[in-house]
Amino acid sequence: MLDILKQYFVQFxxxxxxxxxxxLWTIGKSFNQLPIRGWLMGVYGGGSAILCQLMPVHIMGQTENFxxxxxxxxxxxxxxxAGIVSIGLLTAFQLLTMKQDVAFSIAGILVYSxxxxLFCNRFEKFERRKRFIVALLLSVVTIIVELLFLFVCFSIRFGHAGLLIQYYGFLGIACVIQLTMMVLAFFLIENTIEIGRIRNRQESLIEYNPLGICAFDLNNRFIKANAAYEKITGYKESELLGQSRLQMWFDDGHDYAGKIMAHVSQGEILKDMEATLRHKHGDKIAVRFTVVPIVEGDHIVGVFGMINDITESKRSQEHLRNSEKLSVIGQLAAGVAHEIRNPLTTLKGFLQILSKSETTAKKDQEYFEIMKDELTRIESIVSEMLVLAKPQALSVQSVDLKETxxxxxxxxxxxxxxxxxxITFFDNQLTPTVMGDExxxxxxxxxVVKNAFEAMPQGGILCIGLGLHQGHVQIDFIDTGVGIPEDIVQKIGEPFFTTKSKGTGLGFLLSKRIITNHNGSMHIQSTVGKGTMVSVHLPVSE
Structure with missing residues (x-):
């Protein structure tokens, strides 16, 4: 009995x-993606069939294989x-072994295959339940055809069906076993294919997702990063795997990153969080992110992070806020400047009269001079406010930037x-022209040059360079001054923000507005103790 069971297990x-x-080989792959699927399934079919013949099972004293x-x-x-390959392998085996009934065996193979x-090309288009029914019916039909074939062969060979009839019990058991094997094999293959499909869908969801998706273990080591994450951060997945995710954070963000990990490791899901990460080149990236735990069984083994680059969005919001400020300031400046100018003119007039009076003491004359200087300063601020409130109209003409x-x-x-x-000027033998107001x-x-002078109170070098870049002329002003801290660089251009004791904070703002009106842009890069570079980009006239 044990020997018979052993034979069944071997056949299974x-x-x-x-x-x-x-x-195991197809984990992570879709069944239809395998380039050698047909050959592989053919080798499986032919090879397994040959092994089944070499190790048959015994049923009621008779040998049989499936x-x-x-x-x-x-x-x-x-x-x-696959059918051609499997039939070819099985037929070749029959011919090589040269069994007594080789023609009979080959005919049987051709009959049940x-x-x-006839149905294989349409089979995979059916839903799973229909595929199961079709596979089962094909097996039953194949068995019936095979039995009829055997009946005809036995009748021709022996002249009567007696030999076939005496084997009806053996054939019935064999058919039941074959159907059982077909059902088990069907579900095994279907589950194999489904596992591959699910894994492939998961991989596709991660790989082709527009969000940057990464995964890391509870020790903060990267275990996955998709293409979008690579694009956002500048790192390749191969550079991140096994590395700490904290390298993406600036030092002042490590505590925040630790708190996030502490919450997620307890099973929490954190949505729509914001942080500043470090790009591969050192730049700051503003991101909005969601983190969820990776759960295997009852244990949290890691974290999925999904990030969206909102750096441009942040800049747009900042630009919109500045525009709103400018709009309000413009309206306010127009009214305030108009109201201030009239009494200011009166005050200056009376101050001049008093200063020329013979009764005015010499000591008071010094006070009058100070007052006149301050009133002149107020008048200058009012003039700048009027320019801000009502920008000057452009007198557009061709401007030779080198000459200017x-x-x-x-x-x-x-x-x-x-x-x-x-002052050194590098024109790079360029004479670019732009359309604008000279x-x-x-x-x-x-x-810009005066600001550079003020940044070099002990003297220094100011380099001015001309260049062309992607249809724009670039004018660089590079000084060797004291430099500007990064947090202050980001605020330059905000209304009334200034680091000068007597500044108004409107000079750079007006300059930037002029360049914007010329369809250009201004950028500042600075390093404390080394100097500052102001770049002006203007479209080259055709």
């Missing part, structure tokens, strides 16, 4: 073991190419000599 193993190995099960399955799931070959910059350098060369500042552009350049 012959059919199931290759599929199990196949399942070679048709793997052949039928290989045809249904691997299509006609012919019906699946040379003129600005001449105007300020005397002041540069007095402050021990050396006076307004000159005002911008004068403002």
């Amino acid at each position: 193993g012959i059919i199931f073991f290759p599929i199990s190995v196949y399942q 070679q048709c099960v793997p052949v039928i399955l290989s045809i249904l799931y691997g299509k006609r190419k 012919a019906i699946p070959l 910059l040379e003129h600005v350098i001449k105007l300020l060369s005397a002041q540069a000599n007095m402050q021990n500042i050396e 006076n307004q552009l000159k005002q911008v350049f004068l403002n």
